Amino acid sequence: MKSLYLLLIMIVTCNAFAQLDRSQRPAAAAAQKINIPASQVFTTANGITVILSENHKIPKVSIELSLGNSPRLEEGKAGLSDLAGSLLMSGTNSRSKDQLDREIDFIGANLSASASSINLSCLTKHLDKGLNLMTDVLYNANFPESEVERIRKQNLSSLQSTKADAGQMASNATRAINFPGHPLGEIMTESTLQNISREDLIAYYKSNFTPQGSYLVVVGDITKAQTEELVSRYFSNWQGGPVYKNELGNGQFDKGNRVIFVKKPGAVQSVVYVTFPIDIRAGHQDQLALTVLNGILGGGGFGTRLMQNLREDKAFTYGCYSSLNITENGSWMSAGGNFKNAVTDSAITEILKEFAAIIATEVSHEELSLTKNNMAGGFARSLERPQTVARFALNTIKQKLAPDYYQNYLQRLESITKQDVLRVAQQYFTAKNCHIIVVGNDEILPKLLPFDSDGKIEKLDAFGAPIKDVKSADISAEELINAYAMAITGSNSAKAALKKVKTVKSYQRVSEMSSAQIPFVLTSTDYFWNGRNEASKMEMPGMVLQKSYFNGQSGYTFSMQGGREDLTADEIQAKQKALGFIPEINYQANGMKYEIKGIENLDGHDCYVLYTNDGLSENYDYYDAQNFMKLRSNNIRQVNNETIETVTNYADYKDVNGFKFAHSFTMTVGKMTLNGSIKQIDVNPKLSIPEDF
Numbered sequence: 001m002k003s004l005y006l007l008l009i010m011i012v013t014c015n016a017f018a019q020l021d022r023s024q025r026p027a028a029a030a031a032q033k034i035n036i037p038a039s040q041v042f043t044t045a046n047g048i049t050v051i052l053s054e055n056h057k058i059p060k061v062s063i064e065l066s067l068g069n070s071p072r073l074e075e076g077k078a079g080l081s082d083l084a085g086s087l088l089m090s091g092t093n094s095r096s097k098d099q100l101d102r103e104i105d106f107i108g109a110n111l112s113a114s115a116s117s118i119n120l121s122c123l124t125k126h127l128d129k130g131l132n133l134m135t136d137v138l139y140n141a142n143f144p145e146s147e148v149e150r151i152r153k154q155n156l157s158s159l160q161s162t163k164a165d166a167g168q169m170a171s172n173a174t175r176a177i178n179f180p181g182h183p184l185g186e187i188m189t190e191s192t193l194q195n196i197s198r199e200d201l202i203a204y205y206k207s208n209f210t211p212q213g214s215y216l217v218v219v220g221d222i223t224k225a226q227t228e229e230l231v232s233r234y235f236s237n238w239q240g241g242p243v244y245k246n247e248l249g250n251g252q253f254d255k256g257n258r259v260i261f262v263k264k265p266g267a268v269q270s271v272v273y274v275t276f277p278i279d280i281r282a283g284h285q286d287q288l289a290l291t292v293l294n295g296i297l298g299g300g301g302f303g304t305r306l307m308q309n310l311r312e313d314k315a316f317t318y319g320c321y322s323s324l325n326i327t328e329n330g331s332w333m334s335a336g337g338n339f340k341n342a343v344t345d346s347a348i349t350e351i352l353k354e355f356a357a358i359i360a361t362e363v364s365h366e367e368l369s370l371t372k373n374n375m376a377g378g379f380a381r382s383l384e385r386p387q388t389v390a391r392f393a394l395n396t397i398k399q400k401l402a403p404d405y406y407q408n409y410l411q412r413l414e415s416i417t418k419q420d421v422l423r424v425a426q427q428y429f430t431a432k433n434c435h436i437i438v439v440g441n442d443e444i445l446p447k448l449l450p451f452d453s454d455g456k457i458e459k460l461d462a463f464g465a466p467i468k469d470v471k472s473a474d475i476s477a478e479e480l481i482n483a484y485a486m487a488i489t490g491s492n493s494a495k496a497a498l499k500k501v502k503t504v505k506s507y508q509r510v511s512e513m514s515s516a517q518i519p520f521v522l523t524s525t526d527y528f529w530n531g532r533n534e535a536s537k538m539e540m541p542g543m544v545l546q547k548s549y550f551n552g553q554s555g556y557t558f559s560m561q562g563g564r565e566d567l568t569a570d571e572i573q574a575k576q577k578a579l580g581f582i583p584e585i586n587y588q589a590n591g592m593k594y595e596i597k598g599i600e601n602l603d604g605h606d607c608y609v610l611y612t613n614d615g616l617s618e619n620y621d622y623y624d625a626q627n628f629m630k631l632r633s634n635n636i637r638q639v640n641n642e643t644i645e646t647v648t649n650y651a652d653y654k655d656v657n658g659f660k661f662a663h664s665f666t667m668t669v670g671k672m673t674l675n676g677s678i679k680q681i682d683v684n685p686k687l688s689i690p691e692d693f
Contacts, residue, residue, distance in 0.1 A: 034407050036383070039393035040224050044231060046238055047212035049397060052227050053219045053390035059124040061220035062387060063131070065138070066394070067116045068213025070246040071183035071329055077195045079188030083151060084204045085115030090147035092140040097147060103133055113137060116208075124221045131234045138209065139238065143201045152193060154516045157673040159190055160666050163462045164645050166338075166439040169262045170271040173437045174334060176464025177260050178251045178277045184330045187463045190603065210240025215398070219390045248329050251277025254433050256453025257352075262439040262460050266618045266636030268643055270344040270440030274351045275334040278428050282328045283399025289416050289424045290324060295371035296363050296421070297354065298322030298335050303370060305354050306335060314350060316343045328398065333429065341440065345447035348436060352451075355431035362418040372413055379409060470598040473608055477596040480608050480623060481584045487628040488582060488660050497585075500658070504581045505529065506687050509661075510680040517672055524676075529687050532579050537693075549693050550575050574614040587612070602631060629653055629660070644669070657683040 040052040074080045089112065091097045104111050109122035109130045118138055122130040162168045172187045179185030216235065218227050253276075280286060298306035298321045310320040322335035335355070339347040382388045392406040402408075436451055438444070448457055461467050475483070482494035491497035506529035513522040520540050527535045532552035538545045546559040554572065558564045567575070577592040587594050597609040600622070607622040617637035623630050635646045646669050650662035663678040 033404075034383070034410060036389060036392065036407050039390055040227075041393065041397070042228070044211070044236065046236065047243075048214050048216050048231070048235060048238075050216045050218065050227065050231055051390055051393045051397070052222070052224055053217075053386060053393065054221075054223065055219060055386040056221050057386075059221045060121065061124055061127050061130075061218065061222050062121040063119070063134070063219075064215075064217040065118045065134075066215045066217065067208060067210075067243075068215065069116070069208050069210075069244040070248065072244065072246070073181075073183055074186055074192070076192060077200060078186040078192040079155070080196050080200055080204055081115035081208075082188065083148075083155065083193070083196055084143075084201045084208075085113060086151050086155075087143050087147060087201060088113035088118070088137055088141050088205070090151070091142055091144050092136045093142050094140060095136060097144075100133065100137070103129075109133070111137070127222070127230070131230060135234045135238075141205060143198055143205070145198055148198050148201065152196075153675070155188065155193055156190060157516055157666070157675065159188065159193070159463075160647070160649065160668045160673045161671050164647050164668050165671065166262075166264050166267065166271040169264065169439045169462045170273050170336075170437050172462065172464040173260055173262050173439070173460050174273050174275050174332070174435070176460065177258070177435045177437065178275060178332045179249075179330055180252050182249055182251065182330060184248075184251075184327075185464070187465075189463045189465070207241065208244070210243060211235070211238045212240065213243030213245075215394055217390045217394055219386050250279045251330055251332060252435075253277060253279075254435070257432060257434045257436055257451055259436045259438065259448045259452040259457045260460055261442075261445060261448065261457050262437070262462065263442055264439050265441065265620045265634055266643075266645070267341070267439070267441045268638075269338050269340050270438050270444060271336070271338055272344060272347055272351070273334045273336040273435075273437040274348065274355070275332060275336075275435050275437060276430055276433060278324075278326070278331040278333055280326060280331050280428065281399075282326050282331075283395070283401055284326075286424050286428070287326055288412060289420045290326070290428060292368070292371055292375065292413075292416055293358070293363075293421050293425055293429075294322055294324035294333070295375065296367045297358055299324060300371050300374055305358065305367075306351065309354060310337070310347060310350055314343075314346070316340075316347045316350070320347075320351070336437075341444050344438065344440065344444050345451075348438075348448075348451055352431045352434070355429060355434070359422075359425045359429055359431065362422050365418070368416075368418055368421065372416065376410055376413055379413075467601060470600050470609075471606075473596045473598050475596070475608070477594055477610060478588070480596055480610060480628070481587065483628040484623055484630065485582055485585050490655075490658060490660070501580075501582055501585060503684070504659075505531070505684055507581065508680070508682045508685055508687060509678060511665075511676050511678050513667070513674040513676040515672060515674050522674070527687060527689060528581060529689070534579075535689060535693050547693065552576065552579065570616055574616040577614045578612075584610075599625060605631060607631060630662070656681045659683060 037053070041049065043049050071081070089097070089100065091100060095103070107122055107126040107129050109120065109126060111130070111133055112119050118134060120130050120134045162172070176185050176187060216231065280290070296304060298304045301307070306320040306322060310316045311318065317337045317339050320335070320337040322333065325332050325334070335351050337347075395401060396403065396405055438448060445457065449455055459467050459469065482497070485497040485501065486492070486494060489497040489500045491500055509526045511524045513524060522538055522540055522545070524536065524538045533550070535547070535549045537547040546557070548557045549555045550567070555567045555575070556564055557567070577587070577590045579590060580586040593613040595611050597611050597620070599606050600609050601607070602622050606625040608625055610621045610623065612619045612621070617635055620634040621630055622632040630650055632650065633648045637644050646667065648665055648667045650665050652662060652664040653660045654663050661678065661681055665676045667674045667676060
């Protein structure tokens, strides 16, 4: 009986398989309409649109207040909105910043603010206390002067690091070129930051934080009745002027490709962005098809066209990506990555080819299917978060979407065809009217000329502002060094300066450095004696972090991580080329390779640029063309196949025993910026070198 049963199963199974045609791919099931719970929406008498998404799974509530204003042009005070947003949590009329922080921590809440929003998240049982804190910030932020200056210093440090961050430079240039005269194209600089006063911040706060046109998104363990009661209690008395609305332009659309270059001295690779604005805003009917298109081109991982071409086929880079940025205030497309100098022009050629190809012919079925599947999966995963439903409701209202826009998202995604993708590519994309942003060493400039439609490469600084070409120097490198020595020594001739320098047998300098990124002050001590001996030590409270010693013939370095390491022959030779109280005057005698590169404008000062190469690193020193004081030193070196760039800015020169020394400086290494001040300088002291050297 058992055998007969098994035989019957085999017969049925064989018949079933015989009826299947496995040469044909099974048809995919039709995309289903999604059952997304409708958010509850109501409007208050003072103009707030409240959006409620109930979720009672956990006893927690999140509230986001989003303002309805259009961004404003800030012009000479670019960065005003960002600074105001950073300072909203810095204290109120009734609470200091410390008090505010303590009360937030006490209830285990998260409370944050930006230039256009305030966000609260807390347990349901602490919601009253949380809203009390949130509305205190909303109504009573007082921007204390001490906090204004603290945040200003933090931003200044960030701006210093931007000058060494090629990616941030490229981002700044992209915004400035795509959106001139537009809020999206305004970049904070040191000068605009200094122009912003406390009064400006208060005026921004009062004019922008207004209930008219704002949105209050409530998500979590709360009912509509409770929400209405809390909104009435905490927000009904909120008053303000009319919401600011402005019709903003769509960006700079050019005829012909433009090459925009941002100089990064000594860079061994270039950051390349091929970018252009797109005449579309968030909520447009073509947004979904454009998103699919971007996923195929370079926004969807390793299988995209840009990655397959520039990484897998050409091996030009570790990664080449595209990004589609569609916002309510302006939109743009960018594609690019990091490329070695030798292939920068080839990389641009291939990126432009990919833009041209995706405009010319339909994408493949496999590309389209893979991208749509990835997007569908991401959409499904997003539905696991309660905030997603409320965000959908907010977008539906702000962007004037169809009421069933998100319910039908998967159906609309599935309906996008190869013809749709080609249509939007031809309508919105270009390979002939692009802004080609390149950040890198000026040695690559000749290779970029063929890409510019008029043969004139535009040059920007690190913050997207136009700069003039480098002017030829009107003095020699030797004359510059002599002028610097005369300025430092206060002498009226190079001979007198040299004679005075020779009187310095020793000196000791103590400086302190701090950073927003480290919680303690660093102390650095530098020693020099007998004309060729030097040592330095950097400490934190109770601990030596690193030190070095060199006697002209040998030496070592010590660090907490690596311990002691003797200097190599190459390191000794490099140090010998830069020995001395004023190393520049010994360059020729010590065999340093050096030349004057010309005159560049540095933060409003024309500066002579002196290039040196000691065999291990390159250095660019900037000397004020008016008084010959050194304003900046840019050092580039290779460490374990990685480029390390250190930028040091010098200021506040003061006289010490007849010599002028900079008494303040900033040092930027990667994204770390240290602010330093000189606490002590002794010229010709009787040195007592610590025994631990």
